[in-house]
Each structure stands twice: as C-alpha cells, then as structure tokens.
Amino acid sequence: MGEYKGVMTFAEQEDGKIHPVSYELLGKGRDIADKLGVKLSCVLLGFQMKNEVNELIYHGADKIFFYDHPSLKEFDTIRYKQNIVNLVKEEKPEIFLLGATHLGRSLGPRIAVAVKTGLTADCIDLKVDEEGNLIQIRPAFSGNILAHIKTKTRPQMSTVRYKVMEKRERDPTRKGEIIMKDAEVVENSGTNILKKEKAGEVNITEADIIVSGGRGLKKPDDFKILHELADLLGGVVGSSRPLVDEGWIGREHQVGFSGNTVKPKLYFACGISGSSQHLAGMRDSDIIVAINTDPSAPIFKVADYGIVGDLYEVVPKLVDVIGKNKNKVLS
Amino acid sequence: MIHNSGEAANERPNIIVLLKQVPDIEEVKFDTEKGTLDRSSAKAEPNPFDLNALEAGVQIKEKLGGTITVVSMGPPQAESALRDALARGADRAILLTDKKFGGADTLATSYTLASAIKKLGNFDLIICGEKTVDGDTGQVGPEVAEHLGIPHVAYVSEIKKCDKEGFVTVSQMGEYRYLTELKSFGLITVTKDINEPRLPSLRDKLKARKSEIEIWSVDDLTNGADRNKFGIMGSPTSVYKITIPSVEGRRGKIFRGTPDEATKKFVEELEKILKV
Numbered sequence: 001m002g003e004y005k006g007v008m009t010f011a012e013q014e015d016g017k018i019h020p021v022s023y024e025l026l027g028k029g030r031d032i033a034d035k036l037g038v039k040l041s042c043v044l045l046g047f048q049m050k051n052e053v054n055e056l057i058y059h060g061a062d063k064i065f066f067y068d069h070p071s072l073k074e075f076d077t078i079r080y081k082q083n084i085v086n087l088v089k090e091e092k093p094e095i096f097l098l099g100a101t102h103l104g105r106s107l108g109p110r111i112a113v114a115v116k117t118g119l120t121a122d123c124i125d126l127k128v129d130e131e132g133n134l135i136q137i138r139p140a141f142s143g144n145i146l147a148h149i150k151t152k153t154r155p156q157m158s159t160v161r162y163k164v165m166e167k168r169e170r171d172p173t174r175k176g177e178i179i180m181k182d183a184e185v186v187e188n189s190g191t192n193i194l195k196k197e198k199a200g201e202v203n204i205t206e207a208d209i210i211v212s213g214g215r216g217l218k219k220p221d222d223f224k225i226l227h228e229l230a231d232l233l234g235g236v237v238g239s240s241r242p243l244v245d246e247g248w249i250g251r252e253h254q255v256g257f258s259g260n261t262v263k264p265k266l267y268f269a270c271g272i273s274g275s276s277q278h279l280a281g282m283r284d285s286d287i288i289v290a291i292n293t294d295p296s297a298p299i300f301k302v303a304d305y306g307i308v309g310d311l312y313e314v315v316p317k318l319v320d321v322i323g324k325n326k327n328k329v330l331s
Numbered sequence: 332m333i334h335n336s337g338e339a340a341n342e343r344p345n346i347i348v349l350l351k352q353v354p355d356i357e358e359v360k361f362d363t364e365k366g367t368l369d370r371s372s373a374k375a376e377p378n379p380f381d382l383n384a385l386e387a388g389v390q391i392k393e394k395l396g397g398t399i400t401v402v403s404m405g406p407p408q409a410e411s412a413l414r415d416a417l418a419r420g421a422d423r424a425i426l427l428t429d430k431k432f433g434g435a436d437t438l439a440t441s442y443t444l445a446s447a448i449k450k451l452g453n454f455d456l457i458i459c460g461e462k463t464v465d466g467d468t469g470q471v472g473p474e475v476a477e478h479l480g481i482p483h484v485a486y487v488s489e490i491k492k493c494d495k496e497g498f499v500t501v502s503q504m505g506e507y508r509y510l511t512e513l514k515s516f517g518l519i520t521v522t523k524d525i526n527e528p529r530l531p532s533l534r535d536k537l538k539a540r541k542s543e544i545e546i547w548s549v550d551d552l553t554n555g556a557d558r559n560k561f562g563i564m565g566s567p568t569s570v571y572k573i574t575i576p577s578v579e580g581r582r583g584k585i586f587r588g589t590p591d592e593a594t595k596k597f598v599e600e601l602e603k604i605l606k607v
Contacts, residue, residue, distance in 0.1 A: 014505055075504070077473075078482055102504040106485035109437070109473035118438055118567030121468035136568075139576070141465065142356050146574045153567035190482030190517055195510035199503055251524055257356070257464065258379070258523060277356065287604060288581070289597070295585070306585040307597055313590040321598045 004154035007033040008093035010084065011044040011056055011064075012103055014075075018044075018052050021099030023059045023167035025160055028126055029097055030060035030168060035128050038094070039063060043087055045080055045183075047073035057176035060168045064176065065091075069183035074196070075103055078189035081110040086184060088115050093155050095134055097126075100159035108159045118151040120158045124284075134158070142257045143280035162205070163263045164284070204253060209235025209266045210285075212255055213243065214278070216271015216292065216311050220248035225312070226270060228319050238262070240278045256281035270311040274299030291315065342495055343396035344455035346388045348421065349444060349475070350381040350403045352412035353465040377412040380460025382419070382528040383521050388458050389420035390526065391493050397455075398422045402447050404432055404440060410544050418531035418539035425451075429548040434563030437466070441474030442565060446556035447547060448479060456498065457518040461486055472520040482517040488524040 009029045012019040026042060033040040041063040042056050047070050056064050067083050088096060088111065096111075098104035100122040112119035120136040124146075127135040134156040136149045151157070204210060211230040213223060223237060230237045238255040239248070255262050257280040267285035272278060274290070274297055282288070283302055290303035291314045300306040307314050358373035388399045401416040403409050404427040413424035427447055435443065448454065457476070462469035469485075476483035489501035491510065498513040503522075513519070531539070549558055559565060584600065586593035 014507070019505070077485075081477075102486055105469050106473055106483075106504075109441075109470040110477040110483075112438065112470075113441065113474045113477035116438075118436060119468075119470055120568055121437075121470055140467065140573075141359060142467075143576065144359070146576050147570045148572040148574065149568050149570050151568045188514075190514055191484060192512040192514060193509055194499065194512050196507050199506055199508045203506065257467070283576070295587075300583075300585060302581060304582040304584065305597055305600060306583075307590075307593045308585060308587045309590045309593055314594055317590050317594040318598065321594055322601075325598065325602065 004092045004094040006038045006041060006091070006093045007036070007095045007097070008041045008043060008088070008091065008155070009061075010096070010098040010104065010107075011042050012099055012101060013044065013046045013049065013052070016046060016049040016052065016073075018055060019099060019101065019103075020167070021101055021104075021160070021162040022056070024162070024165040025097045025099060026056065026060040027167040028160065028165040029095075032095065032126060032128055032134070033062075036094075036132055041065060041091070041093065043067070043084060045069075045072040045083060053178055055170070057178075058170045058172050058174050060174075062176050064178045065181050066178055067181045067183045069185065071185050072183055074193055075107075076186075076189050076191065076193075077106055077110060078191070079186045080107055081114060082184055082186050083181075084111055085114045087181065088155060094132075096155040096157045098157075098159045100161045104159045108157065112157050115155070117153040117155055117157055120149045120151065123158045123160045124164045126158065126160070139280065142276040143283060144276055161261070199252075204236055204238055204255065204260050205262055207236045207262070208264050209233045209268075210238045210255070210262055210264045210282075211235055211268040211270065212238035212240065212272060212282075213270050213311075214240035214272030215242055217243065217248075218312075220246075222312075223249060225315050226268075229268065229315055229322075232319055232322055233266070235264070235266070240272050240275070254281075269299050269303070270315055272299055273297045274302065343398075344391065344493075345397055345453055346391060346399045347448060347451065347454050347457045348381070348385045348388045348399060348401045348416070349457065349459040349472070350385065350401050350412060350416055351378045351463050351465075352376070352403065352405050352409040353378045353463055356464045375408065375411070377415055378460055378463045378465075380462060380464070380521070380523065382460075383523055383525050384458040384460045385416055385419055385421065386526045386528040387490060387519075387521050388456075389529075391456070391490070392420070395493065395495075400425065400451060400454075402444060402451075403427065404435070404443055404447075407546075413544050414539045414542070415531070417542050417544075418535040419529065420535075423545070424542070425545045425547055427547050427552070429561075431549045431558070431564075432562045434566060435561070436566035436568045437468050437470040437474055438567060439560060439562055439565035441471045441478055442556075442560045443552070443562075444471070445475045445478035446552045448475070449555060450547075450552060455516045456513075457481075459518065459520045461520045461522050469520070472518060476518040479518075482513060483519065484511050484513055484517070485520045487519045487521045490519075490525070 360372035459472035
C-alpha cells in the first residue's frame with residue numbers, strides 16, 4: 001500500500017464546461033492532500049477545452065492529467081473508464097474521488113472493479129484518521145443513519161455528493177503542471193449516442209428556493225397555490241412522493257430519497273408530514289420552513305420555522321404579505 | 332442482437348433481471364442511542380426499482396418472446412421476493428444464498444452476481460434497478476457490467492426500440508437526455524420513470540407458490556470463480572461506525588395562532604434572515 005500516494009480527483013465536463021462538483025472535489029481534495037502532505041492531481045477527459053484546464057489549477061490542483069481527444073468529447077463509459085484505469089495504474093493515487101452525479105455514479109463503479117478496489121457511494125463528508133486512512137461518511141437508510149466507512153484496498157475511492165463540499169476561492173495566480181496524455185482510443189465501446197437534448201424540465205436540484213407540497217394538498221389543481229408563492233420568490237415547485245405517484249405532478253419535481261436530493265437556500269414544506277423518505281432529500285437545505293396543521297408532524301423537528309396551520313390559509317397569506325413587502329423581503 | 336458467446340443473435344432474447352429483497356424503508360426502526368437498526372421491525376419486500384426492471388423485461392418479452400431469469404443474492408427468506416418475481420412474469424428464479432456470501436459490499440456483491448451470470452451463460456440483456464432503497468449506492472449494476480466486460484447504460488427511463496439489432500434507450504444524465512444505442516448485448520439500469528409495474532394476478536401468485544426456486548451456494552459458483560472474492564472476504568470496504576445525523580443548528584421556531592398572526596410573525600423573521 002506504501003507505493004500508493006497522492007489524491008486524485010475526476011473533473012467532469014459537459015459540452016466542454018466543467019461541472020461545479022469538480023471544483024468542490026478539488027476543495028475537499030486539497031484539504032486532504034495538505035493533511036497527508038501529498039500532491040493533489042486531477043484528471044480531465046474532453047476535446048479542445050484548454051482554458052478550462054487552468055481553472056482546475058486555480059481551484060486547487062497541483063497537477064492536471066489532460067486527455068484531449070475527439071473520442072472523449074462526449075461521455076462514453078467504456079472509453080472514459082479505459083483511460084482513467086490506465087492512469088490510476090500508472091500514477092497509483094491513494095485516494096480517487098468522483099462526483100456522485102449520474103455520470104460519476106455510472107463511471108466510478110467500473111473504474112473500481114477494473115482496479116480491484118472498494119468504492120463508497122454518495123459521501124457527504126471525508127476525513128483522514130491518524131494512520132492516514134480515508135474516513136468516508138455517507139447517509140444510509142434514507143439518511144436516518146450516517147455510516148463511517150474505511151477501505152482496505154488502494155486507491156480508496158468515493159463518489160461525493162454535489163453541493164456538499166466547499167470549493168476554494170478561485171486564485172488565478174496559482175501555478176500547476178498540465179500533463180497532456182495520449183488517449184487510448186477504444187474503437188467500439190458497445191454503445192453509441194444517437195442524440196442528445198436538453199432535458200428542459202425544471203432542474204430542481206439547482207434551485208435556490210423550493211416550495212413543496214405534500215398530502216395536505218387536496219387536488220392536483222391546488223399546486224397553483226404553491227406556484228404563486230414559488231413564482232413570487234423566484235423559486236420552483238417541488239413535491240413529496242405520494243403526489244408524484246398519484247400522477248398529480250411530474251417526477252422531475254419529486255424531492256426525496258427516490259426522487260431528487262436538493263439543497264436550496266430556502267425550502268418550504270407545505271402539507272408535508274416529513275417521512276424519512278422525504279427528509280432524506282431535503283434535510284441539507286439552508287433554511288427549512290414547515291407549514292402543517294399537525295403540530296406533531298416530524299417535519300417540524302427538522303424545520304427552522306414552523307407555522308402550525310392549514311396551507312390553504314397560510315400560503316395565500318404568505319403570498320399576500322410577501323407580495324406587499326416584496327422589496328423589503330427580497331432586497 | 333449478439334449474445335455473449337459472440338454467436339449470432341437470439342431471435343428471442345434471454346433476459347436476466349437482478350433483484351434484491353429489502354426492508355420496507357418507511358418501517359425500519361432505529362435505535363438512535365446505540366446507532367443500530369432493527370431489520371426485524373420492517374417487513375421485507377422486493378426493491379421497488381427492481382420491480383421496474385422486471386416489468387421492463389416482461390414488456391420486452393411480450394414483444395419479442397424469450398425468457399426472463401431473475402437472479403438474487405440474499406438470505407434464504409429472499410425466496411419470497413423471487414416468488415413474487417415469478418408471479419410477475421419471470422420464467423426462472425435463482426437465489427444465491429450462502430453464509431459465505433454474507434457481509435458483502437458492492438464489489439463482492441457484483442462479483443457474486445457476475446459469477447452466477449457467467450454460469451448461466453447465453454444472455455442478451457441484463458436489467459437492474461438504478462439502486463436499492465436500503466444500500467442506495469447504485470453501484471452494483473455498473474460493477475456487474477465491468478466484471479462481465481460488457482457495456483452498460485445507466486438511468487434508463489425509456490426503451491425506445493428493441494429488436495434483434497439491439498436496443499435504443501433514453502437516459503438522463505445531468506441536464507441532458509441521451510438517446511443511446513446499445514449495439515449488442517449489455518446491461519441497463521432503469522429508473523422509476525420507465526414503467527408502472529403491474530400487480531400479479533391471484534392465479535399467477537398461486538402458480539408461483541408452487542414453482543421451483545433454484546438455490547445456488549458458493550460451491551455452485553466456484554467453477555471459474557475465486558471464493559476469496561465472495562462475501563466479507565472479498566469486500567474492501569467496511570462500516571466501522573454508525574452515527575445519527577444531528578439536527579442541531581436548526582432554529583426550531585414554531586409559530587401558532589391564527590394564520591394571520593403566524594404568517595405575519597414568520598414574514599418578519601424571513602425579512603431578517605434573507606437580509607443577512
């Protein structure tokens with residue numbers, strides 16, 4: 001295990017633009033590398049994205065391994081895996097981190113199997129113990145418990161949840177090394193992207209303000225009450241699982257364990273009792289506001305502000321009061 | 332479609348569905364003092380995402396014919412999840428059960444499942460749920476694909492086309508929706524959007540009750556597989572501590588009274604916090 005040294009992160013890109021989780025990984029990776037007294041490197045695969053490479057250095061990387069090749073422009077699991085596996089075998093990092101995005105969670109497992117190591121999914125914190133082992137902390141059982149996990153093989157691999165780690169402030173004076181790598185070209189990867197289009201739906205995971213409804217709503221039409229509040233605040237509408245299952249609103253609005261994990265600045269839970277399934281998807285919100293008629297509803301236990309009352313009375317009242325004071329409230 | 336022996340296509344595809352029995356996540360009780368969970372507090376059910384995987388398989392079979400084999404790893408009680416799968420349209424069910432499979436992380440689990448798939452041979456498509464509700468890693472599917480050296484497409488929300496040429500899937504990754512062709516055999520993981528699993532009929536349930544569930548142990552897999560890679564022995568990751576997430580730091584201010592009063596007080600607070 002002694003021959004494995006350094007921290008390496010994967011930089012995810014789409015259309016030549018680096019996904020913000022990549023900078024968060026560098027932020028956390030930098031802390032760990034400093035604690036261990038080792039270098040922080042980063043691997044990027046793409047095509048013609050020279051300027052973006054420097055950004056990775058400005059955000060904390062010491063060394064970038066850049067695979068610049070047309071076959072790597074679009075994400076292809078097998079092509080990406082093959083090149084990263086080659087690099088990991090050459091460089092032998094002791095820690096390798098990816099974002100727990102769709103892409104990271106599709107790619108990470110294949111790399112882990114290929115280099116015969118363990119992979120811990122969806123970590124929300126990473127620490128280092130006295131012996132320099134990585135402690136990977138992840139929610140389990142709908143976020144009811146936190147599991148602290150260690151890996152006995154190297155590299156220690158984790159996917160890390162988006163919007164949990166802090167990225168470092170961009171420092172354009174930071175210096176680092178860019179190593180251009182020759183890509184291994186996999187001719188036939190078994191899959192072929194025929195078309196790619198913007199999903200176009202509300203991207204609830206990116207929203208700063210979310211107004212969610214639950215079983216307290218009486219009919220599908222009543223989502224418009226929540227829309228009014230969301231529109232006023234410049235937010236989007238979310239939903240708990242039962243209403244999505246009933247077909248009242250699209251799954252892209254679903255907040256919770258089997259839906260989307262969100263971390264907005266402000267989260268309104270209207271008529272949501274707060275099942276563990278729902279809490280798992282929103283408990284990391286900055287400020288949680290609960291509106292519910294039942295004062296013993298579990299949602300109040302995680303709320304910063306709770307209003308005991310009927311959403312049909314409270315929400316229109318909120319729209320009214322916030323509307324009148326809009327400049328004051330949203331200054 | 333070309334199956335894994337590289338020979339000409341199976342006109343009627345052999346489909347493998349991976350399925351796990353899980354505790355009903357809403358019912359599991361936790362001892363917040365000790366940080367342990369009581370699995371016996373909840374009834375077991377098939378992982379909901381795996382039912383979507385099975386339904387996807389059944390729909391392909393309805394179109395093209397072929398067979399569906401369900402493979403599960405778990406304790407002997409997981410037999411009930413497999414009976415459920417048979418009632419829902421699977422033709423054959425295999426339960427990988429052995430104390431030596433116990434304590435497996437995703438690497439060992441995927442190795443075990445892949446070893447069973449290799450033993451089965453001749454398949455065209457493997458379908459899994461995107462994740463399980465208890466483990467919530469979403470890793471086992473792609474890991475099985477890597478062990479087998481076959482391509483995979485994750486987070487499939489629709490199968491646009493399936494015929495003897497292959498499959499065309501719709502999957503969402505980040506802000507984009509991808510239309511991806513799976514040229515020969517491979518593995519897909521499916522989301523809840525792909526379908527609405529049908530409920531089994533009473534007749535099928537009764538029939539499934541009498542069907543055979545094949546039980547495979549370590550000895551059934553070791554021809555070609557390394558027994559050190561099963562279970563806890565083959566698991567590089569381990570949980571060494573469990574903690575309960577703190578809800579500290581929440582302000583916990585509850586407003587009561589008439590909606591007028593409560594709302595007014597809350598908006599005053601909101602003004603303060605949003606200004607900071």
